[in-house]
Amino acid sequence: MNLVERARQTFFGECRDLLLEMEEAIALLAINPGDRPALDAVFRAAHTIKGSGGLFELDHLVGFTHQLEGALDHAREGRLDLDAGTISLLLQCRDHLETLVDRAVAGVEPDAVSIDQGDVLLARLSDLLDDACAAAMEALPLSSSPVAETQRWEEEAETWHISVRFGADLFRKGLSPVPVLRWLGTLGRLTHITTLAEAMxxxxxxxxxxxxxxxxxxxxxxxxxxxxxxxFEFVREDCELRMLPPGSRIEDYLRLIDERPEDPRRLGEILVACGAITARELATMLELQAAEDGGTAARPPLGELAVRSGMAPPEVVEAALSRQQEARQRTGENQLIRVQSEKLDRLIDRVGELVVASAGVGQSAAMVGEGGLLEAASAMARLVEDIREDAMRLRMVEIGETFSRFRRVVREISRQLGKDIELSITGASTELDKNLVEQIAEPLTHLVRNAIDHGIEPAAERRLRGKPERGSIHLAARHEAGSVVIEIGDDGGGLDRARILARAIQRGLIPEDETLTDTEAWNLIFAPGFSTAERVTDLSGRGVGMDVVKRSIEALHGSIEIESDAGAGTTFRIRLPLTLAIIGGFLMGVAGTHYVAPLDTVVECVELAPGVGAAGYLDLRGEVLPLLHLRRHFGLGGESGRRQSVVVVSSQGTRAGLVVDRLEGELQAVIKPMGELFARLVGISGTTILGSGAVALLLDVPSLLASVGSGRHDAAVRTH
Structure with a gap:
């Protein structure tokens, strides 16, 4: 791949990020149309795509984005109302940009349909503007590269244009404009002077x-x-002065900015250093900035003041801002490097193999018993552990990006159903494995759609219940005991226990005289094809989805539980491991077979005295602890040894004791998936290779605890 192609791929990756930022910012505008930072973020994203797209001759992308940028600029000036219709139109424009980017990635030109769609969107934007704004937007050129802007300035101003307004006290101080004109005459040729008397x-x-x-x-x-x-030195305090440079000067400024060393200077310092503004003008702008602050709002950006006051051309300010951003990325901030996910996955696989090899070296050193070798093996084990942790952090991403996508889902579906619903998000910075983030998106989408359709009541019904008309859906994430907990909650009507039980009895899932706890009743909705909906809609009601949600989460070695309050709402709580690649585990032996329990589920280990626990439970410091004999559960056969141990495990508030023959200590387990032949093996979620080369089975603790609670823990699980 040559340099140009690598640059194109980098640009396309940045476009994806910018389009996501644009969607998130538009979603914030939908909640608060007066959110100026969000509007600025939309404008910046469009502006960056436009500028970078011009480098790769993506004319349709640049042309559409440039006119969209013009409309956004009018919105920033307060000349375009950001009502619900405008927000929806901006989202469609963002989607059209994504289509143009996708076609550019594929290396094909936009087809006639795409071009027509873009024209329609721009026409609709133009209809929202007043006549003057629409004319200005339609007059925007399709290209606004720095070179084109420089040519425009050269045509309009081949010489310096100086605009000065003298103060009323000029004559009283014994000063006059005449010496100023004479001095200017010594610097060059005065080609035109116009005296203005509008203040007369x-x-x-x-x-x-x-x-x-x-x-x-x-x-x-x-x-x-x-x-x-x-x-103007002697009259500087008694006049307002603006100086617009000739086009050639602008080109010089751009060149000087481009040639500047990459140090993270402030914008004003860059503009002064290249000669675009003077030190006095910088001081004036800083005073204006402080005056507009007023202690009540954020200060206006210095670049905006420079352009608005006419002290610097817009393209020079833009070039200086770009240079400043590049410098900060390289020096003041952490440098970001884009890495293909396949390369990262291969690195994790290699680290996993390194963990296994390190364990093997440790075992061999222990067998030899030589002091120096043991010390070297121990040092290597510590380094491998550090490498493992660093490698795993590389795969960690924040879940906030996935959460933010649901702002649009909630907005569009709620409008479709005629409901007023707001989405709140907490814990967006919570990190987990990127593979988990990718795979959890679909189950989350289904749960959010269900909350909108079934959870939140219509406005009239909410009023009758004394609730605010606006419903609320909450997405939250947090780390808890070595896992990630994701919650999807709503303040709707809650699950209808009576209807769920009636439907379960009708389908033969439970007998009529069965008494269920709330948890058991709620879990009925995960049965395949189960639905209590009275009608089928485009969103739900077919009974397809909740069982898929549960299977998807369990495939990620996670679990899901439900809390519901009649009239108050429902919360789905998903618990996932931090990563699917390498985990801390506790190794146990039963009948010559090795088993590993995730370390975050292990509470303690106790010795099982002979004759104790025969009834299936253990008195653990006054607590009745159910026991699960792994030998019987997995049908291993043979006789138990004279000495057995109990490994106390816990998950989702449920505790039980696993009865094993040997305790073999902690280890780093590199998880390998089970083949399709063993997909239905209950209680086992994967395998790992020990340092000795032996295979150990990874226990699925949540499913084992569920079998304890259902009384099925003595049923042998076999595969044929």
């Missing part, structure tokens, strides 16, 4: 000692901006 009051209110003059001056000169500013 009616004759009856004129002060003969006051100055009401302004001048518009065109100066053809090779002098720099600071040198020209010195001509």
């Amino acid at each position: 009051p009616p004759a009856e209110r004129m002060d003969p000692e006051a100055c009401y003059l302004g001048l518009e001056i065109r100066l053809h000169s090779q002098a720099g901006k600071e040198e020209i500013e010195q001509a």
